[in-house]
Structure formats: structure tokens, C-alpha cells
Amino acid sequence: MKRRFRLTRSTDFKRVRRSGKSYAHPLVVLYALKSDPAGVRVGVSAGLAVGNAVKRNRAKRLLRAAMSELLPKTVPGSDLLLIARSPLPASDVQKTRSALYNVLERAGLLLQNHDA
Numbered sequence: 678m679k680r681r682f683r684l685t686r687s688t689d690f691k692r693v694r695r696s697g698k699s700y701a702h703p704l705v706v707l708y709a710l711k712s713d714p715a716g717v718r719v720g721v722s723a724g725l726a727v728g729n730a731v732k733r734n735r736a737k738r739l740l741r742a743a744m745s746e747l748l749p750k751t752v753p754g755s756d757l758l759l760i761a762r763s764p765l766p767a768s769d770v771q772k773t774r775s776a777l778y779n780v781l782e783r784a785g786l787l788l789q790n791h792d793a
Contacts, residue, residue, distance in 0.1 A: 682748060684720030684756060693720065693758040700780040704765045704773060705740065707780040708758040717751050719744055723761035736761035743774040752786045 684690060697710035712718065721740045723733040740759045751757075765773065781787050 704776040706760040712756040714754040732766040736765040
């Protein structure tokens with residue numbers, strides 16, 4: 678994911694976590710907060726409960742890869758925080774993408790398809 682699409686400062690992470698609405702899935706928790714209308718910024722986090730450094734890094738890589746595919750389908754104007762849960766490192770990209778699709782849909786953050 679390119680840097681312009683990422684939350685980078687800890688103050689941004691804290692603001693989204695404190696003020697955003699949360700949506701849970703067994704693999705991931707999404708915090709969403711309305712923000713700058715120019716685009717979508719995403720932050721990724723994996724706490725110690727996920728496992729050792731190798732597992733936490735794998736979880737974050739999975740979330741970034743899955744989110745980069747869903748980013749063009751996401752409604753602009755939001756800051757998103759993705760927090761990995763402990764089963765995520767054992768998952769694959771397809772399951773992670775499905776989990777993200779599920780929470781983004783429940784949050785109302787997916788663009789509607791006008792082709793139908």
C-alpha cells in the first residue's frame with residue numbers, strides 16, 4: 678500500500694481508535710472514522726496477542742495485501758484502522774480479503790456497483 682493511503686502517526690491511530698466506530702470479525706477488527714474527503718487512509722496494527730514478531734508481521738502483510746485490492750472499491754473520505762486478531766497469521770490472502778470485505782460492507786464503506 679502506498680504511503681499516501683496509510684495512517685502513519687500514532688496520534689492518527691489513537692484518534693481513529695478513540696472516536697471511530699468498530700466492526701468485528703474473527704480475523705480482524707475495523708475502526709472507521711469519517712475524515713478528509715480526498716481519499717481513504719488505512720492503518721494496520723497487530724498486538725502482542727497475535728503472537729511473536731514473525732506472526733505479527735505476517736498478519737500485517739496479509740491485511741495490507743488484502744486491503745490494497747479492496748482500496749479502489751472503498752468509499753473515499755474515511756480513516757480506517759485494521760487490527761489483526763490471533764487467528765489471522767494462520768489464514769491466507771483470500772480469507773483475509775473475505776473478512777475485510779465483510780467488515781467494510783457492514784460499515785457501509787464499499788462503493789455500490791452501478792453496472793446492474
